[in-house]
Amino acid sequence: MSAEDISSYASKLVSTTAEVDKFIERARGEFGDNWRQDDDFLEKFFPVRPSWEPHIEATQKRNYNARTARWKQIPKNPKAASKLYTPLRMLMNELLVAEEESRQQLSAPGMASGPKTGRHKSAYLYELLLLETHVRRVLATHSKKKKVKDIQTRRGHAPVSPPLFLAGAGAKVLGVWWTFIKPIFQGGISPIEIILDSEDFLAARHRLLAHMTHMMSTQTHRRFANGLILTQTICVVYMFDHSGAVESAPFNYHQYPAQFCAIIFRLGSDHGEHIGFDQSIFPHDKGIVVRTVSGERPRKEVLYAIREKLFCYSNLVGRGTIVLRTVKVGSPNAQEDGPDAQEDGPDAQFIVKDAWIRREELAGRESEGSLLRHAQAQGVVQGVAQLEHFEEITRSDDPNDLDTVLRNRQIDEPTAEDLKLERVHTRIVLKTFGKTIDQFATRRDLLLAFHDAVLAHQQLYEVAGILHRDISIGNILINPGGVKGNRGILIDFDHAIRVGDTSPYSTKARIGTWRYMSGRVLEGKVPHTYLDDLESFYYVLCWILMVHTAPRVQRTPPSIASYWDKSMSHAIKLGQIASYAFDLPLEPWFGSCFQVLASRLHNFFHIRRPSMGDLAPPVDPNKDYDEYLGYIRQCILDMNAEDAAATRAATRHSTSPDGSEHSTSSTRRHPTSHSDGSDHSSRQMN
Secondary structure, eight states, rough: OHHHHHHHEEEEEEHHHHHHHHHHHHHHHHHOOOOOOOTHHHHHOOOOOGGGHHHHHHHHHEHHHHHHEEETTTOSSSSSSSHHHHHHHHHHHHHHHHHHHHHOOOOTTTTTTOSSHHHHHHHHHHHHHHHHHHHHEEOOSTTTTTTOBTTEEEEEGOOOOOOOEEEEEEEHHHSSSSSOOOSBBEEEEEEEEETTTEEEEEEEHHHHHHHHHHHHHHOOTSSOEEEEOOOOOOEEEEEETTEEEOOOOOOOOTTHHHHHHHHHHHHHHHGGGGGBBBBBBEEETTTEEEEESSSSSSOOOEEEEEEEEEEESSSSSOOOOOEEEEEETTSSSTTTTOOOOOOSTTTOEEEEEEEEEHHHHHHHHHOOHHOOOOOHTTTTOOOOOOOEEEEEEESSSSSTOBBHHHHTOOOOSSSHHTTTTTTEEEEEEOOOOOOOOGGGGSHHHHHHHHHHHHHHHHHHIIIEEEEOOOOOOGEEEEEEEOTOOOEEEEOOOOOOOEETTTTTTGGGGGOSSSGGOOHHHHTSSSSSHHHHHHHHHHHHHHHHHHHEEEEEOOOOOHHHHHHGSSSSHHHHHHHHSSSOOOOOOOOOGGGHHHHHHHHHHHHHHHTTOOSSSSOOOOOHHHHHHHHHHHHHHHHHHHHHHHHHHHHHHHHHTBBOSOOBBBOOOSSSOOTTSSTTTTOTTTOOOO
C-alpha cells in the first residue's frame, strides 16, 4: 500500500468504536506474533546516568513521598483510567524539564531549585518553561478536540489517537522545521497508553501497536520507536522496529522512581539516534534532505532534497520500504522539480529508496544495487532506473557500525532465533524521473510508457539475464519527455533474480504485488518466468483501463477487478485467461484501439494456457516478446489513426459551407483525442 493509499484510508475514517477496532485488528493481524520480552531491557536502554542523579533527586524531592513510597500526584485507587491522564502528564513533563536542565543547565530565577509553594504550581510553571524551550512535551490527546492528527491526510484525520502523546519539535532530533510542539504524528516521539491495573493489558498493547504503526509510517526518518503502557502502579516500556517489538518486564514505578525518571529522561534525549531517528535525514536550506555516504576514503557525502514521498510501508514488520523523489542539492536548479527534468540536466530527479533487508535474504538473494550495476555493465541503460548510489547505512562515522535491528536492540551475542530477526538498513539512489504510469496526462503518454517498459523488460531478460518478478503500477514510471526507449522506466528490483538462478530465493512462491501477479504465480507455481511478468504487464494495463475514466480521474473498480485483491484471485484470473472472449469492462475514454490491444494480449496468454493448469513451457522468449510488443506497436499506429480522424472531423465541423472558418472552441472533441489537442497524424510509430 502506498503512502497515498494510507492517507486516503485514514482520511475516510471516522472516530467510531467500530472503525477504530477495525484499524487495531488490522495492525494486530499484520504484526503477527512478533513480540519478545527482554528482562535486561531497562538496564540496556534506560540506565540511571550519574549526570542525571542530581536532577532526579531534585524532582523526587518535589514530587515523591518517600514515606508512602509513591509519586504524590498519582491517585492510588482511581475509578477510571481517565483520572490518571492529567497527573501522569504533569509528572512526566516535570521530568522532561529536569532532563532539559541536566543537558543545558537552563535556570530561571526561583526555578533552579524548584518553585517555592504547591506541587500544582510547580507542574504548571515547569510546563510553561518546557513550552518556551520548544523541546519535548507530553500532550493530552484523549479527547476528540485534542487527538493526534496526521498532517499528510485531508483535514488532518488519523485513524487512532493515544490518551497521552510525547511529541517534540526542532531539527536536532526530529528533523522537522517547526519549533512549536504540535499534536501530530509526524512530530511524535512516543505514544502512551493509560489503563487501570484491573483492565485488559493485551488490549492496551494492541492499541499501542496501532498508534506506533501509524506514527512510524508517517515519519520518513524513523528507525525504531519506544512506547509506554502505564497504570496507577505499573510501567512497561516497548521498542518497536521492523522485526517486531521488545518489551521490558513490568515494574512498579512507585517502588523504583529513579528508573521511571531515567525512562522519561532518555525519551526526552537530544540524541535523536538514541530514540530511533535517522540522523542522515534532516532540514537544510534546500528543504528536508537525505545524506548519502560513499564507502571509500575519504568518504564522500552527497545531499538529496526531498520533493515527494512516493511510497511508504503500511505493515510495521517487514522491509519498511520508503521511496522518495528527490533533487540533488548543489545543482543550479535544486529548488525546481518540473516534470520534464532530463536525465543529465541540472535539475535531474533521483529516487531514494530506504529498506530494511533481512540478512538471510541477503545470503540467498542478490541486492538491488548489484543487479542494477550488472544491467548497466551489460549496456541496458534505457527504460531502467540507473543506479547512482548504494550503501548499507551506518549509525555513526564508523563504516563498520551498520544500522541493524540486532545492534539497535543491543543483542551482542545473537542466538539462531535472534539471527532470524536481523535486518540491515540499506539505501539506494536511482537516477530517474517521472511519476507512476497511472499518472498519465494523455493516452499516448500511457501507451508509449507501457511499450518502453515492456521493451526494457525484454532487454533485461535477454541481454542482462535479469528477471524482474514484481511488475506493478508502482514500479513503472512514466517519462513523457523522454526519448524513444526511455518513456517508461522500470524500477524496484527487490525481487529480481538472475536468469537461471536456482537458489532457494529464486524458487520462493508468490513473489510480486498480489493485484498484478499472474494466475500461475498466485497458485504458488514455480519457477517464476518471463511470461508471468508479461501477464503482470497485462494486468497493469487492464487495471488502468478499467479504473480510469480520464487522466487522473478514477472510478470504483468494477466487481470483477475487485477480486484481484482477494484470496481467490488466482481462480478469477485463470478463468479469465481460459475464456475465449475478452470480457473485462474497459472505460470508453481510451478508445477502440486500447480495447483491441487488451483483447489481443488476452489471446496471447489464452493460446499459451490450453487449460487452467500450468503455462506451456517457454521455448522462444525472443519470439514471445516480439509478438507482445508487436501488438502494442500496432495499437500506437491505430491510436495515431484515430487521433488523425478526430482532428479531421473537428476541422470539417469548424468550417462553414462557404469556406469561412468558425472557432472550434465549442466543437466536441473525440473522446480519444489528446488533452492538449495536438495532432499526431503526421507522427511515425515510436
